[in-house]
Amino acid sequence: MTDKRPPAKPRIVASHDLGRKFRVWLSQQKQAIDFSLKRLWFNPISAWITLIAIALALSLPTSMHVLVKNLQSLTHNNQSVPTISLFLKPKVTEQQANDLAELVKSQPEVLSTTVVTRDQALQDFKKIAGLADTLKTLGENPLPNIVVITPKMNDLGVTDADLEDFTKRLKTYKEVEDVQIDIEWIQRLRAILQIAERIVAVVAALLATTVLLVVGNTIRLDIENRKDEIRVTRLIGATNRYIRRPFLYGGLWLGLFGGFLSLLVVNIALLFLVEPVNKLSLLYGSDFNLGGIDLTTTLEVLIISASLGLVGAWLAVNRYLWESEVIND
Amino acid sequence: MTNKTIIEFRQVQKRYPTGQLALYNVNLTIRAGEMIFITGNSGAGKSTLLKLIALLETPSKGDVLIDGTPLSHLQARQIPNYRRRIGFIFQDPHLLYDRNVFDNVALPLLISGMPATDITRRVNAALDKVGLGKKTKSYPLMLSAGERQRVGIARAVVNRPTMILADEPTGNLDPELAQDIMHTFAQFNDIGVTVLIASHDHGLVERMQKRIIVLQRVEL
Numbered sequence: 001m002t003d004k005r006p007p008a009k010p011r012i013v014a015s016h017d018l019g020r021k022f023r024v025w026l027s028q029q030k031q032a033i034d035f036s037l038k039r040l041w042f043n044p045i046s047a048w049i050t051l052i053a054i055a056l057a058l059s060l061p062t063s064m065h066v067l068v069k070n071l072q073s074l075t076h077n078n079q080s081v082p083t084i085s086l087f088l089k090p091k092v093t094e095q096q097a098n099d100l101a102e103l104v105k106s107q108p109e110v111l112s113t114t115v116v117t118r119d120q121a122l123q124d125f126k127k128i129a130g131l132a133d134t135l136k137t138l139g140e141n142p143l144p145n146i147v148v149i150t151p152k153m154n155d156l157g158v159t160d161a162d163l164e165d166f167t168k169r170l171k172t173y174k175e176v177e178d179v180q181i182d183i184e185w186i187q188r189l190r191a192i193l194q195i196a197e198r199i200v201a202v203v204a205a206l207l208a209t210t211v212l213l214v215v216g217n218t219i220r221l222d223i224e225n226r227k228d229e230i231r232v233t234r235l236i237g238a239t240n241r242y243i244r245r246p247f248l249y250g251g252l253w254l255g256l257f258g259g260f261l262s263l264l265v266v267n268i269a270l271l272f273l274v275e276p277v278n279k280l281s282l283l284y285g286s287d288f289n290l291g292g293i294d295l296t297t298t299l300e301v302l303i304i305s306a307s308l309g310l311v312g313a314w315l316a317v318n319r320y321l322w323e324s325e326v327i328n329d
Numbered sequence: 330m331t332n333k334t335i336i337e338f339r340q341v342q343k344r345y346p347t348g349q350l351a352l353y354n355v356n357l358t359i360r361a362g363e364m365i366f367i368t369g370n371s372g373a374g375k376s377t378l379l380k381l382i383a384l385l386e387t388p389s390k391g392d393v394l395i396d397g398t399p400l401s402h403l404q405a406r407q408i409p410n411y412r413r414r415i416g417f418i419f420q421d422p423h424l425l426y427d428r429n430v431f432d433n434v435a436l437p438l439l440i441s442g443m444p445a446t447d448i449t450r451r452v453n454a455a456l457d458k459v460g461l462g463k464k465t466k467s468y469p470l471m472l473s474a475g476e477r478q479r480v481g482i483a484r485a486v487v488n489r490p491t492m493i494l495a496d497e498p499t500g501n502l503d504p505e506l507a508q509d510i511m512h513t514f515a516q517f518n519d520i521g522v523t524v525l526i527a528s529h530d531h532g533l534v535e536r537m538q539k540r541i542i543v544l545q546r547v548e549l
Binding site: 031 | 383385406409410411412413417423425436437439440441442444445484485488
């Protein structure tokens with residue numbers, strides 16, 4: 001043959017071969033997915049027991065995490081709760097108060113400032129039942145102008161010394177008569193929350209191990225039940241990867257569905273808490289709202305639980321495959 | 330039958346961890362396309378011999394060569410591919426009882442990743458060959474012992490193996506069925522498949538008029 005085109009041929013064969021390999025891979029994945037889901041569906045009791053165990057194990061760290069996050073949101077910059085009030089000397093005018101507010105705002109630790117004029121303060125006081133009459137007896141408005149500072153909690157530091165330092169600096173303004181701090185409790189809370197975060201991490205690690213063991217054990221039992229099948233498939237040329245695949249998917253489903261279930265549990269528990277918490281925060285005049293599980297946390301929980309399921313299954317299957325390299329009839 | 334050697338045993342010895350000596354100094358050459366019976370009393374090592382070929386066991390000493398390559402040189406990841414060349418049939422066919430006949434026979438093809446349309450065609454052909462074309466939807470527990478054994482055979486041959494290894498395939502069957510199954514094996518041998526059958530049924534083996542290897546129990 002004098003045809004000089006042959007080089008093209010192997011390349012076509014190779015890409016065709018790659019396409020075929022991919023199709024084989026895809027169809028085997030599909031088989032394993034179908035098969036593992038069917039196993040779950042047709043063994044509802046053992047599946048549910050495992051799922052509930054995983055869900056309970058995961059819901060504890062998840063709910064603790066949500067709780068800590070909620071408390072942390074109290075200490076965030078954008079909350080109106082933590083404030084520092086500067087009571088100005090009686091002679092300071094409204095204009096001077098505004099100037100001072102501008103000046104204070106330029107400090108690195110300060111997020112925003114507002115001026116509450118003595119007239120505004122008086123109006124507010126009048127709204128409070130019983131006080132209106134008392135105020136009438138005073139001929140003159142006894143209230144000073146006030147500058148309310150919302151600090152950047154993140155830049156303020158956490159120790160009492162940091163806070164004292166900042167207070168001292170505020171007192172150096174000549175217009176200021178007194179500084180009233182409403183943020184000490186917030187700082188304590190932040191310190192406590194730092195510890196709480198660690199505790200959550202430890203609990204999460206322990207319970208993640210539990211999930212790993214629960215999934216591992218479930219898959220181990222599943223392997224035990226299907227030993228004959230594994231022997232036969234091995235004998236007719238199944239690779240370890242082929243044998244492993246349905247079990248890995250099995251673990252993945254357990255983790256993923258267990259994660260879903262735990263999110264459900266935590267959300268229901270939160271619904272239970274929303275009303276009393278809102279009532280409480282209303283009593284404190286706070287606009288605090290109990291936050292649920294946001295999208296990021298939801299995805300985090302699902303990804304972590306699915307990975308734990310996968311790893312648990314992987315450990316169980318690999319242990320079995322190592323042990324049983326040789327088949328005995 | 331060609332003159333090409335397909336299976337060769339070189340001074341093979343097999344001692345189980347229990348201390349039992351199953352094979353001692355076995356030298357054996359089998360040509361491609363041969364049909365061979367292995368006989369001997371129980372405990373003579375018939376099963377062991379077949380298992381060594383299928384790599385279900387490894388020899389304690391010596392080498393088993395397939396197409397001139399020692400099996401001990403195969404890497405773990407090459408073993409599945411090697412096993413796909415073999416159809417192994419046990420006395421108990423080891424069917425999967427939660428799947429119907431079709432799915433049992435389709436298993437080797439699923440494992441090797443064959444497209445679904447080809448699988449249907451091949452499985453039906455294999456079941457026709459063993460006379461179970463009408464039982465594809467049955468489950469193993471609905472079948473007789475002979476039918477189950479034939480499902481096992483269909484599963485062993487569906488992948489078109491170059492070697493069929495059968496360990497007492499007719500052990501549980503009545504003589505008529507046994508004869509039937511032996512003829513099925515002979516048909517596969519006619520199309521060039523190397524067939525090794527371990528059996529202690531001397532009468533049946535003699536009637537088939539093929540080469541016979543007799544294993545003696547080792548007394549040491």
